[in-house]
Amino acid sequence: MKHHLxxxxxxxxxxxxxxxxxxxxxxPEHLKxxxxxxxxxxxxxxxxxxxxxxxxxxFFILGFFFRGKGKFVTLLLFLxxxxxxxxxxxxxxxxxxxxxxxxxxxxxxxxxxxxxxxGLTLVATLVFDWKLLYQLSFQLSFGITYAILTLYPFLLEKxxxxxxxxxxxxxxxxxxxxxxxxxxxKSLLFSLAVYSIAIPMSLYAFGAFPLISLLINLLFKPLFxxxxxxxxxxxxxxFLDPIVAIAADGxxxxxxxxxxxxxxxxxxxxxxxxxxxxxLLTCLPVFCRRGENQHIxxxx
Numbered sequence: 031m032k033h034h035l036x037x038x039x040x041x042x043x044x045x046x047x048x049x050x051x052x053x054x055x056x057x058p059e060h061l062k063x064x065x066x067x068x069x070x071x072x073x074x075x076x077x078x079x080x081x082x083x084x085x086x087x088x089f090f091i092l093g094f095f096f097r098g099k100g101k102f103v104t105l106l107l108f109l110x111x112x113x114x115x116x117x118x119x120x121x122x123x124x125x126x127x128x129x130x131x132x133x134x135x136x137x138x139x140x141x142x143x144x145x146x147x148x149g150l151t152l153v154a155t156l157v158f159d160w161k162l163l164y165q166l167s168f169q170l171s172f173g174i175t176y177a178i179l180t181l182y183p184f185l186l187e188k189x190x191x192x193x194x195x196x197x198x199x200x201x202x203x204x205x206x207x208x209x210x211x212x213x214x215x216k217s218l219l220f221s222l223a224v225y226s227i228a229i230p231m232s233l234y235a236f237g238a239f240p241l242i243s244l245l246i247n248l249l250f251k252p253l254f255x256x257x258x259x260x261x262x263x264x265x266x267x268x269f270l271d272p273i274v275a276i277a278a279d280g281x282x283x284x285x286x287x288x289x290x291x292x293x294x295x296x297x298x299x300x301x302x303x304x305x306x307x308x309x310l311l312t313c314l315p316v317f318c319r320r321g322e323n324q325h326i327x328x329x330x
Contacts, residue, residue, distance in 0.1 A: 031049075031052075031053060032045075032049055032053075032055065035048055035049050035052075038268075038271055039271070039274070039275055039278075043058070043061055043282055044275060044278045044279055044282070046058055046061060047061070047074070047278055047281075047282065048261060048274075048278060050074040051074055051080075051254070051257070051258050051261070052258075052261065053115075053116065054074075054075065054076040054116050054117075054119070054122070057074065061282075064285055064286070064288075064289055065285075067240060067288070067289070068240065068242070068243065068246045068250075068285060068288050069239075069240045069242075069243025069244075069246060069247065070243075070246060070247065070250060070251075070254075070285070072170075072174075073250070073251060073254045074254075075121050075167075076116055076119070076121055076122050076125060077121050077124075077125055077171075078124065078125040078128055078129070078175070079255065079258075080125065080258070081109065081112075081125040081126060081128075081129040082129070083255075083258060083259060083262065084109070084112065084262070085105065085109065085129060085133070087262045088105055088108055088109075089101070089105055091266075092104055092105055092108075099137060102133055102136060102137045103137075105133065106130065106133055106134075109126065109129060109130070109133075110126070110130075112126075113125075113126035118158070118159065119167065120155065120162050120165060120167045120168035120171045120172075121167065121171045123154075123155045123158060123162075124151055124152075124155060124171050124172060124175065127150070127151040127154045127155060128147050128148070128151045131147050131150055131151065132147065144179050145179055145180075145315065148172075148175060148176065148179055152172060155168075155172075166231075166235050169231065170228065170231055173227045173228075173231055173308070174224050174227055174228055176227070176308070176311060177223045177224060177226050177227040177228075177311055178220070178223050178224065180223075180311040180312070180314045180315055181222075181223040181226055181311055181314055182219060182220055182223040183314075183315075184314040184315075185219040185222065185223060186216070186219060189215065189219060191212050191215070191216075192208050192212065197209070214248075217248055217251075217252070218248065221244055221247055221248060224247075225243075225244060226307060226311070227304075227307060227308070227311070229295070229299075230299040230303055230304050230307060231299075231304060233295070233296075233297055233298060233299035234298070234299040234300075234301060234304060237296060237297065237298055238294045238295065238296045239294060239295045239296075240293075240294050240295075241293045241294060241295050242288065242293065246288060249284075250281065250284070250285065253277075253281050254281065256277070257274070257277050257278060257281060260273060260274050260277060261274050
């Protein structure tokens, strides 16, 4: 597959970036240092987003050849092969097991709540290899996912967004403004949820955290998502290769502007603080549920 990428996109940083996005390959040292400095190293790590995007992509293609449960079973085999190909890394195992649970739920017409899926994934990963518990990549992967599943819904509930009917009544220009503002606000809340655990864990492990990382993630993470989606489309429509190449080069060109001595938050975060944050996150779903019950009561 690496040779295939080289044949399509040539040698250099472009192919290295695409190879890392698709297969979790190691980046060249200068790119790895750049991604680490800007706090974007997690973007090129295989995650649940990769599996979700690949699941939708394969689900569409397999629909031309299979129907009913045969499509789900074939999709499971493809994703299992992809996970085996990538290797038993914590982020890969978490993404695969969570996708597996979701697909099994679809196969048997059952739905698992996100936190239940998270718990089952955690158990399945530790059963596979309990020693992963002591790896920082495991702790970050599951810790950040837990923050997303608990704090992000809480922040969304406490933030007001314009209703769809309200947006439709506005002029076209105002509609675009409201949609872009909502997307930006939700991206900001998502990032806050991620950094609620990423910052203390990074300080605990490394003693430093790049302050500009929040801004860079807001700017570049959506671009990486679009790049990966465009790359998957290009496997069906090769004439899109030049667009993918230009997009990859543009992202790398933009990132190079941040290849500077960036300010960092330095210090040592105590373990008890991280435990306190996780405990607080555990309480948030209860407050969300209570808020939902009060809201329902008012409506009734």
